[in-house]
Amino acid sequence: MELAPNTPDDVLVSISHLSVRFGSEFVLENIDLTLYRHQILTLIGPNGSGKSTLVKTLIGAVKPATGSVRVGAGLRIGYVPRRLHLDPTLPMTVKRFINLPHRQAPAAVEHALDEAGAGHLLQATMSHLSGGQFQRVLLARALLTRPDILILDEATQGLDQRGTAEFYRRIEAVRQRYGCAVLMVSHDLNVVMRTADHVVCLNRTLCCQGKPERVAASPDYQALFGETLFNREGADAFALYRHHPGEVADAG
Structure with missing residues (x-):
């Protein structure tokens, strides 16, 4: 079953022209991002790329230098x-x-x-x-x-493959039951590519975003992670029921 394409009424979070600076150094620059209800959106990127900073800015723990983060009134965040x-x-x-x-x-x-x-x-x-x-x-x-938005910041770090697969199955069940959006930060690229509806690749700036397959084919993604990290070998271990909301933006 597929969800209907995203509409403006489905927008839970809107990030526009966001930059974050620690001292004189920018750790995020000119980020535009939209999170929709029911969507599983995953942030990927190398260490120091600004993933956790973006999450902390979203929940109000870090103040942006420029730009804005708009979270729908009354939304609950887990x-x-x-x-x-x-x-x-x-x-x-x-x-x-x-x-x-x-x-x-x-x-x-x-x-x-x-x-x-x-x-x-x-x-x-x-x-x-x-x-x-x-x-x-x-x-x-x-x-x-x-929660209307469930945020997972490297929540499966330290788990083995079986534990990681079980955790993500649980997240998919939660998403379906609550109708919430899920925002994940992860380094586990193969799992990300099998569980996310929308992938955002950061490296201080927004390198590329879109459906997992399109991001995996993006030259920016391959420059950071290589061409062979996304494959279907062993996909059954992470075979989750996935919705496919309308795509926000193509990679590239």
Whole structure:
């Protein structure tokens, strides 16, 4: 099943002529980007390309030097960070962790954990969780907001192939259930190309964007990552049900 083409009413985030500067150095320059409801949009680029800075600007943690970020009024944002360090000596259970900083309704907590595939972990100790379990708990915490936009900043870093595939299947189920947009930052290029509706390649500026296949064929993409990184070998491991919203812009 395919979604109808994107319309102006589907726009959740609009970034226009955005530049970010740290001191005298620009880390992002002249970025234009639109995020639509139901869309899975993935940011890729080499280390230091500005991916995490763009996410932090979107959520208001970094102020732009020029340009604008417009987020629809009243939109709820759920955020799953790339890592979260907890003191392993603290005997903190999942139940206690997910109720920080504010206590949540028990039914809401159980529902969010179930949707994240972590329902059986409510009484588990955080320091005893595997990497995949930890990330599912972070996802559950983000789902408590019932997000319109779910942001994943390198959320599968450190997971093995099976754990990564399972996590992305879970994200696809969340996208379908909530009707939310998903904004991902990732270095896992083959997985990105199989899960995203729209890929944006950054290297301080916007190099190229579009559907995964078009970005993979772009000379700018190939100059950064090479021609062989996108292939269909082993695609069954990441065979997710994908919608195909209308394309925002061609790569190139």
